[in-house]
Amino acid sequence: MAIDGLVILDNTGRPIIQSGFRSSPPAYPILHIDALNEALSKADRSVDVDPVLYLHNPGEGPSACCHVKRGELRFLGLLSGDTDPLYVFAFLETFIDILKDYFGHLSAETLKENFDVVYQLLEETLDAGGHPSTTSINALKDIVLPPSLLSKVLSVAGVSGLTTLGTSSHPFASPIPWRKAGVRYNTNEIFFDMAEELKGVVNKNGTVAVSSVWGKVHSNCRLSGTPDLLLSFSNAQPLTNCSFHPCVRLQRWTRDKHLSFVPPDGKFILMEYNYTPGGVHHVAVPFALKPLIKCEENGGTIDVTMTSRLTTKALENVRVELYLGEGTTTATCIATNNASWNFDPRTRILHWDIKAVSASSTYSLKGPFSSTIKYVRPSRAFRVQFEIPQHTFSSLKVDQLKMTGEMYKPYKGVRGRSTGDVEWRW
Incomplete structure (x- = not known):
């Protein structure tokens, strides 16, 4: 499976950035942009437009356009052949997260001011064959420097030796793709934020028809060196449909429901899960x-x-x-x-x-x-x-966090928070 290319549109539907589309004719992306803009103009609401638009290109065969909207920008991923649209959406979401990490707030002005950085990110994350390549933010920052006032001033002044970030002598210096080599902090700390969302439907008689809880364990790691962590929960058995950051060792979780991992540096999502209470069909609405x-x-x-x-x-x-x-x-x-x-x-x-x-x-x-x-x-x-x-529907609690590989004792912080979106019929 491969992605033909990526296009970013502004709020008027005009392209501001697009990948090379080396194997396609110049009109290929334009046809998909026009098809999307036409569908948006005909729809009463933009959310009514199908997220996957199929086209038949004379002489080129069938193709499709997958699109998502973030703020005032719309991101398009083009595909053809037997490529799964979910494959494209997964890459779009990953690329959007990368842009947010680099630039913070995303807008047309922000991307235009940082054309060079965006195009470098496109080159590194999507290779010439349309396959996702380097998508780890820590690895990307060794290759593509994040924009900053200091780096821009030094670049204009011609002082290039001072603009390198971190202590790595060259890209991919670390044997662990998601973690930089030689990370050092004065205060070693790691925080875990367990966020859960309840979605449900309540009938007019007050009984819950459908409800589900999806959770994420967010982490913010500021630990020196290469720590190896073991995170254990006191009640992780009701968690199902779990997905993990690539740093997690799956065999340990399968065996005893413990998370064993070498964490990335900075913020990342350690784990996502669905909470299914035992013996109860639905989660109670509060x-x-x-x-x-x-x-x-x-x-x-x-x-x-x-x-x-x-x-x-x-x-x-x-x-x-x-x-x-x-x-x-x-x-x-x-x-x-x-x-x-x-x-x-x-x-x-x-x-x-x-x-x-x-x-x-x-x-x-x-x-x-x-x-x-x-x-x-x-x-x-x-x-x-x-x-x-300070609440979780699953009552998930951290039992302990053990660290090996480093001599210091880190500070640990854990908190929970819940949100809900409920349809109550009458």
Whole structure:
């Protein structure tokens, strides 16, 4: 499988950067760009456009365009033959993560200011045959220097010897692809952040129809030398569908559910997983919603009550959304406990925002809305988004972290956080 090339479009649909497309005619990428822009112009919403667009090129055979949007930019991966689109999407996501690590905020201006760096990254991450090559950020930084004010000033001044980063004498000096050679820190520390997201659907009778929890173990490593770590959990058995960073030794995890690895330097995702509770079909939703929606001629009334099911922690940054239907013009509501609300006449969505729903507390929102249509048809479901700091749905806990290979004693930090996105039907 191979990728024909990559194109980056700005918010007007014009290409600002593209790979070489050495084995394709010059019109090949233009055909796919025009096909995508045409599909976007015909769609009511950009999210309605299929992420994979298939084309038939006379004399060239069938091909496809895989596209993802990040901010104001759209990334296109072109493919032909029997290449799996998931292969292209995986490369696009990896390349986007690389650009974020190099430049931080991604925008057309940022990429234009750093054309030379972006093209070097394209050359290193995607070879002439269309196969992903070096995608490890630590290895790339030994080859392609990240842009900085200091490196640009030194480059203009003609002082090239001072612009090299790290202590490596040449690229790939480390025998471990994901870790630099000779890393040194004054303070040796490593942090683990366990982030979990609950997605679910609740029926109108209040029972959970579908729910799932997906988690990630983020790590930020600032350890000197080449440490070899062993991370053990106290309750890792319910974790399924696990995927790991290439540094993890899979045999150790299969045998005793321990993570044995030599960590990359800096930030990385150590592990991703799905939480499946034993003996229970669904993960419980940490709140209850009691909606009462009455539809009348040219409008209706809303009366919604939210109650937290948590006993010790608070739900934070809660947002409840309801689409009030085509033709809705205004809404006048009253929210309790200093919560806020607003109605967007463009999207016709009512937003109810609560900074914090304390344990076992109740909040309510009520009021009328009006419409230019006689028989209004609001959405039959609320969308509820929330956060719970210092909490994980799986109750995953780190038991201990052992280090070998180095003599110092590192500082360790662990925390958990959860988010949720729930559809509550009425």
